[in-house]
Amino acid sequence: MDITEIVIEGDTPGIAWRLPVLHFSGNKPEAPKIYIQAALHAGELPGTALAHFLCERLRQAETEGAILSDIIVVPHANPIGAAQSHFGEMQGRFDLGSRTNFNRDFPLISLRDRDLLIENLERYPAVDRLKRQLINMALGADLVIDLHCDDESLQYAYIDEAFWPEAADLAAALKMEAVLLSDGESSAFEEAVSFAWKYEVPGEKKVPLPGKLSVTVELRGTRDVYPEMAKRDAEGLWRFLAARGAVRDESVNLSAFTGPAVPLDNIEMIRAPQAGTVLFHRNIGERVAEGDLLATIITAPGMPDGTIDVRAPQAGLIVTRVSDRLVRRRGDLMKIGCDKPSVATRKPGTLED
Ligand SMILES: [Zn+2]
16 A cells, blocks of 8 residues: 645645645556545535545555555545634534535536546645545546535445446445436536546537446445444455455455335425424335324414424335424425435435535
């Protein structure tokens, strides 16, 4: 394992962030190149824990000559976000200076313009320099895995339809409980990577993209960071790497993915009609029927008629749930994966800002 470091000078004097990048060299030139990063949203640590144990496994494989692909691992991709604290609370999702989401506004370019990403980097603010260097590394790979997590959540992934169903092996290897099929219409990291591949010839969209993968894995919820869980997840990703010929492990034999693969149009975003104290009746992982009571919101505590009920608009699987118990009007409560499209209109792109 070789370690390099990306140094990002701050936008004010006296500040610099240091980002370690771990490299494993493969011994099979034609094997797919791999890029794995975690914690782009700086407080989302299940992926960082996974990466820690995966690197342990990869170092062992290195001594056995079992690494076939060049593999880059960035176990914590966002030192800028990790340092942000606002009145004692970590703020790892948005850059406090520019109010931009750390996983949005990645440059949408053609793969042939990759070198331009890091040309004259000093022209850009620190957050953009970080983003440009991350995506530049990813565009050198064939298989790109961006490890995130949701709030309270099952394990699922956002996978662009351009990679489906080929990517079902990743879902099987990690034992995902659902896959959300996305449309590739955003500037999130994973979608900016696939954009560059799709438009390798500018103006000529190329899909599907066999042999390629760029995916956002949601490794359950923010608090799902435990040693045995992280080791199992690392083992799961190892099995995927073996199945794709990136590492040699003849013992790996993936079973088929049997969970639901749900288009984003079929996700019911359950929102709070009014503000209040939320009392959940149902939990993640449960299947609900149309009309089932999901939550009661106490809108006027102590008052007669001081509650409202929130019910399931159609049958489905509860994939995520908010962890805050004080909800704002129109605040997200749950994502439910359903068989039919939601009647609520959805803008193309990501489900959340
Ligand atoms: Zn995230």
